[in-house]
Amino acid sequence: MSSMLDYFTNLTDIEIKIDYPLEEYTHFRTGGPAEILIQPQTAEAAADIVAICHEQDIPLQVLGKGCNVLVADRGIPGVTLLLASKMARYDVAGDQLFLQAGLSIAEACALAARNSLTGLEFACGIPGSIGGALRMNAGAYDGSFQNLVIRTQYIDQTGTMGWVEGDEHEHAYRSSVFANNNWIITQTVLQLAKGERQAIYRRMAENARKRRESQPLEYASGGSAFKRPAGNFAGKLITEAGLKGLRMGSCGVSKKHAGFIVNYGKAKSSEIMAVFIKVQDEVKKQFGIDLEPEVEFIGDWSGEPMARTGRTG
Numbered sequence: 001m002s003s004m005l006d007y008f009t010n011l012t013d014i015e016i017k018i019d020y021p022l023e024e025y026t027h028f029r030t031g032g033p034a035e036i037l038i039q040p041q042t043a044e045a046a047a048d049i050v051a052i053c054h055e056q057d058i059p060l061q062v063l064g065k066g067c068n069v070l071v072a073d074r075g076i077p078g079v080t081l082l083l084a085s086k087m088a089r090y091d092v093a094g095d096q097l098f099l100q101a102g103l104s105i106a107e108a109c110a111l112a113a114r115n116s117l118t119g120l121e122f123a124c125g126i127p128g129s130i131g132g133a134l135r136m137n138a139g140a141y142d143g144s145f146q147n148l149v150i151r152t153q154y155i156d157q158t159g160t161m162g163w164v165e166g167d168e169h170e171h172a173y174r175s176s177v178f179a180n181n182n183w184i185i186t187q188t189v190l191q192l193a194k195g196e197r198q199a200i201y202r203r204m205a206e207n208a209r210k211r212r213e214s215q216p217l218e219y220a221s222g223g224s225a226f227k228r229p230a231g232n233f234a235g236k237l238i239t240e241a242g243l244k245g246l247r248m249g250s251c252g253v254s255k256k257h258a259g260f261i262v263n264y265g266k267a268k269s270s271e272i273m274a275v276f277i278k279v280q281d282e283v284k285k286q287f288g289i290d291l292e293p294e295v296e297f298i299g300d301w302s303g304e305p306m307a308r309t310g311r312t313g
């Protein structure tokens with residue numbers, strides 16, 4: 001371990017933590033330690049870290065605000081690159097927002113509203129970072145990030161920095177060029193439009209209210225557990241399978257919204273995984289439909305039962 005650490009100790013603009021528990025960095029409030037947790041303050045520092053990991057064959061996992069991931073109880077081997085909070089600068093020019101990847105979606109929404117810019121209202125209440133949102137093409141109600149993003153800076157797997165524009169983002173439902181290639185987002189430019197400030201605040205408050213009413217925000221979760229299957233809804237299938245409110249120890253399927261798997265307090269990631277598996281198996285058995293997790297399973301899950309992800313590698 002110390003030899004792996006040696007590669008990073010001479011870098012500037014970074015903060016390093018060793019064997020650091022990830023519970024506090026994940027929305028499920030679970031997960032073992034990051035072997036080496038590095039928080040870069042600049043895109044260049046992040047690129048240096050990626051280049052070292054590439055050259056030295058060190059496993060690398062990126063983490064934003066941990067709202068869409070389930071981290072293994074054994075933790076994450078190698079380097080966990082944490083972009084939230086330290087890389088969170090922003091700027092406004094006319095009706096464009098310039099946002100670093102670690103800025104929270106909530107701060108971006110507040111920035112837009114303060115500047116009377118409309119377009120981001122749909123995102124009000126989606127937890128997470130701008131980087132995570134662009135990778136997952138986060139969306140809600142009538143909007144998604146793909147409708148706003150015009151240019152994004154990224155780091156490829158070798159540590160080389162580049163930009164994509166417009167269609168090059170390859171945004172589709174919960175997917176992007178960044179997810180397809182495992183690229184790391186460092187900053188982006190969103191195109192909004194001039195609007196009326198009070199109306200923007202009203203729409204944001206309305207969306208936040210709808211979320212409070214329909215989602216189990218009082219419990220730890222990863223948001224929608226499964227992607228929407230073609231022509232159907234995961235929550236509807238789970239309800240019809242009789243699994244709404246299913247309790248398995250300290251976690252289960254939410255009583256309020258069957259699309260959410262929640263941690264009521266003390267569950268471990270492996271117990272939450274067991275709920276994913278149970279739901280997948282039951283829905284497959286009753287309706288012949290494969291539910292694909294929207295939540296990403298990261299870290300060292302080797303030898304543990306896992307839900308089918310539909311992803312390879």
Ligand SMILES: Cc1cc2nc3c(=O)[nH]c(=O)nc-3n(C[C@H](O)[C@H](O)[C@H](O)COP(=O)(O)OP(=O)(O)OC[C@H]3O[C@@H](n4cnc5c(N)ncnc54)[C@H](O)[C@@H]3O)c2cc1C
Binds near residue numbers: 061064102129185215
């Ligand atoms: C209560 C709740 C409600 C939610 N509601 C919605 C919703 O309405 N719509 C929706 O789309 N999602 C929703 N989500 C899911 C989640 O909030 C979004 O997917 C969010 O964009 C994830 O951002 P994050 O920073 O937390 O990403 P993380 O969970 O940290 O990471 C998710 C994935 O993105 C990668 N990643 C993170 N940062 C970067 C980066 N800078 N560059 C490249 N890859 C990166 C990670 O490696 C991982 O693969 C919800 C989640 C919760 C808990």
